[in-house]
Amino acid sequence: MPVSRDRLGRPAVQLAPRLLGAVLVSTLGQATVALRLTEVEAYQGLDDPASHAYRGRTLRTAVMFGPPGHLYCYFSYGMHWCANIVCDVDGRASAVLLRAGEVIDGIETAFSRRPAARSERDLARGPARLAGCLGLNGTANGSDLCAATSAVQLQSMPSRRARGVQQGPRVGISAAAERPWRFWLSGEPSVSVFKAGGRTRQRTDRQT
DNA sequence: AGGACGATTAACT
DNA sequence: GTTAATCGTCCTC
Numbered sequence: 614m615p616v617s618r619d620r621l622g623r624p625a626v627q628l629a630p631r632l633l634g635a636v637l638v639s640t641l642g643q644a645t646v647a648l649r650l651t652e653v654e655a656y657q658g659l660d661d662p663a664s665h666a667y668r669g670r671t672l673r674t675a676v677m678f679g680p681p682g683h684l685y686c687y688f689s690y691g692m693h694w695c696a697n698i699v700c701d702v703d704g705r706a707s708a709v710l711l712r713a714g715e716v717i718d719g720i721e722t723a724f725s726r727r728p729a730a731r732s733e734r735d736l737a738r739g740p741a742r743l744a745g746c747l748g749l750n751g752t753a754n755g756s757d758l759c760a761a762t763s764a765v766q767l768q769s770m771p772s773r774r775a776r777g778v779q780q781g782p783r784v785g786i787s788a789a790a791e792r793p794w795r796f797w798l799s800g801e802p803s804v805s806v807f808k809a810g811g812r813t814r815q816r817t818d819r820q821t
Numbered sequence: 822a823g824g825a826c827g828a829t830t831a832a833c834t
Numbered sequence: 835g836t837t838a839a840t841c842g843t844c845c846t847c
Contacts, residue, residue, distance in 0.1 A: 654828070663828070665843095673843065690829050691840030697828085710828055729831065741829050785828055 615766040618759045621681035621700045625655035625707040628700045630778050630796045632709055635770040636717070637758075639747040646719035646726075646747050647768070648737055650711060652797035652804045654783045656697070658706030662788035666706035677706040682759040682767070686749055693741030694750045698758060698767065712740045712784070712795070713803045734802040 616635070621628060630653075638647045656664040658677060665687065666674045676685045677699050685697040685708050701707035714737040716723045723736045723746040730736045737743040744750070747765065758767040777799040782790055784805065797804045 656828075665828080668844085671844080687828080688842060690827060691842075693829050695828065712828085739829070783828075787827095 615759045615761060615763070615768060616682075616770045618680065618682040620770060621698065621759070621767075622702050624701050624705075625657050625709050626794055628698075628707075629653045629655040629709045629794065630774055630780070632698065632770060633778055633796060633798050634775040636768045637711075637714070637747065637765065638718075638768045639749070639765045641748040641753065641764050642722075644719060644722040644748075646723050647717050648714035648743065648747060649717050650714045651801040652713035652795070654710040654712055654796070655794040656708050656710060657794075658701070658708075661792075663783065663786040663790075663792075664706070664708075666708075667788075670706070674706065676755050677708050679703060682757060684749070684753055684756040684758060684765060686744065686751060686754040688751065689741065694744045695740040696744045696747070696749045696753070710740055711743050713738050713797070713801075713805050714743050714746075715801065715803045716746060736803075738803045739805045 632650055632653050635650050636647055658664050658666040666677045670678045676683055680703040681700045683699045685699050686694055689695050697708035697710045699708050716736045727736055727745050737746045753765055756765045757763050779797050779799050780793050781795050782793055783795045
């Protein structure tokens with residue numbers, strides 16, 4: 614039985630630390646991969662300049678404005694997919710980005726989807742790597758994680774906040790970079806390397 | 822219609 | 835530490 618939807622109907626900043634240790638299971642492509650979440654980030658919709666939903670509902674962000682418990686997948690840098698769990702109540706955009714996890718089942722399948730991974734800890738270390746392991750892409754956008762018939766499910770979630778939860782700035786953003794809305798489990802090898810939010814790209818000053 | 826930029830990754834030096 | 839790859843989305847003419 615997947616996690617019940619009402620447990621996810623709370624703002625991302627509240628839910629994010631509670632998702633550490635939760636288990637996601639994908640049966641996409643007739644293979645099973647299960648993953649235990651070790652690092653997440655909260656994005657609080659209209660209150661959060663770093664959120665895709667900040668400027669309101671668009672075709673891309675529509676899922677975030679819907680009921681909790683669905684997957685929001687987006688395409689990044691022209692080549693990667695990243696995945697979020699939509700949370701908070703229907704109509705309020707809020708989502709938790711899945712940044713890293715430990716593969717606990719289907720390791721062979723995960724490696725086949727991530728040929729560049731050299732070790733188990735690299736399989737789902739980083740949001741696009743995590744999505745890659747599970748086979749998530751645009752087709753999975755909107756998937757209901759709380760439905761027993763769904764190919765992607767949130768199988769379990771700790772009833773209390775896990776021990777060893779750490780908190781700090783989010784990765785790779787420039788807006789609202791000071792908000793400490795990244796959460797991870799201390800001592801987990803799968804947690805991604807810290808980079809303070811800000812410019813990760815060269816300036817594009819034109820020459821005169 | 823055009824362009825800047827990104828919730829990134831992998832492969833380099 | 836640096837940089838190329840690559841394209842959907844959204845904002846500005």
